[in-house]
Amino acid sequence: MSASTQSPESASTRFILKLSCPDQAGIVHAVTGILLEQGANILTSAQHGDADHRRFFMRIEFECAEARTATSLRAAFAPLSERLAMDWELVDAARKTRVLLLVSKLGHCLNDLLFRVQTGHLAIEIPAIVSNHRDFYQLAASHDIPFHHLPLLQASEDQKQAQERKLRELIEEQRIDLVVLARYMQILSPEMCRFLEGRAINIHHSFLPSFKGARPYHQAHERGVKLIGATAHYVTSDLDEGPIIEQDVARIDHSMTPDQLVAIGRDVECVTLARAIQWHAEHRVLLNGHRTVVFR
Template sequence: RTLIMVSKIGHCLNDLLFRAKSGQLPIDVPLIVSNHPDYQTLAGNYGIDFHHLPVTKDTKAAQEEAILKLVKDNDIELIVLARYMQVLSPKLCEAMSGKIINIHHSFLPSFKGAKPYHQAYDRGVKIIGATAHFVTADLDEGPIIEQRIARVDHGMSPKDLVEEGSNIESQVLAAAVKWTAEGRVFLNKTKTVVFN
């Protein structure tokens, strides 16, 4: 049973829901949690419960307690951060250690944190990528499950990089979720081993 968390950017959420519904992903998604209300209708269209849990610096601890309660009450085995743009607390990371997958929109370890496509553009990179990894208390440092890349060139704007990267993000996240759900991903300290 999988909980998907999302903020305002929905391409990964849409892709995961479609793949789950069409049988391409062996997951059951009973819940979607977001810090914004934007995807309530989409969740309803799939018959999935949607929980809008806004978060501020002052409400973060209570919001994460609500998430952990949902996890417990719904027998959630995996949390997928499908462009959920909030940093999880060490407490939540520890409580769900090895059970939270994040998609980061760069080829880690390059361009951690916010706006990696803009960072890549500023550096004039020749490839961009996306990385799916297990979440740890250290931002974008968790064990890597899957990565993919695409070539880019000097004629592309930051907006072009974002558009190109969106497709890669969806593919990488879907692969990581599939392999994890199939029991093919094993943690080995700071790395993963993915069996064919």
């Protein structure tokens, strides 16, 4: 079962189960049988079989006739999951994902996400915003969200480690489920990437795997491409190589300057990142090696 930081549980009637395991006959029957035994009614179900790797993926949303805790349902499901060698997660569908936002000096993704949450179009909680600059403390305050300034004034390894220790303490203290690099222009250490495996999303301002690294819009302009894009992916220690969750593009032409590409691209970045966060928060994304399965 995948690890996550959970707040104290309360009884609920609606849950989400997502799983992956080696593919074999009878998985759906076995899973739905356990749910039936627990008095569950399936509301939605999606599945995918990866023929190349012989692996099965499934997401089920269900409700119980009587209120239950996720812990009690996990206990009932555990023997089957062990027998089928599953990677799985079962969560209370009513519980909002707690998201920590990291940002540097470009605030378009941050502002977009805060607006979506404020207007009810993105059902997550944001307990804190972290930045290595002070630029957006007033924006955070306007949304009544604590702002944490964790500067990196020098490029020393000691300061980097100290800053990441504070970041890790905040993640644990606030019971953060997902960390979002909303144009956070710092590279996380391999240790931090391992700590956040499967629960940190980055937005990269190009259509990966093209134009990795810095100044991708300028790289795209030099190559004369006709489409630019943005990629939301899970963070790994390999820069811009993590499993891709969502991508989108915008058409451009030869008359546009790099600055115009940047302006167009920012809109694409906002939409792409918001979709990826929503799908992760709704437990629609399953890891499949270096790829993802996304049940939309």
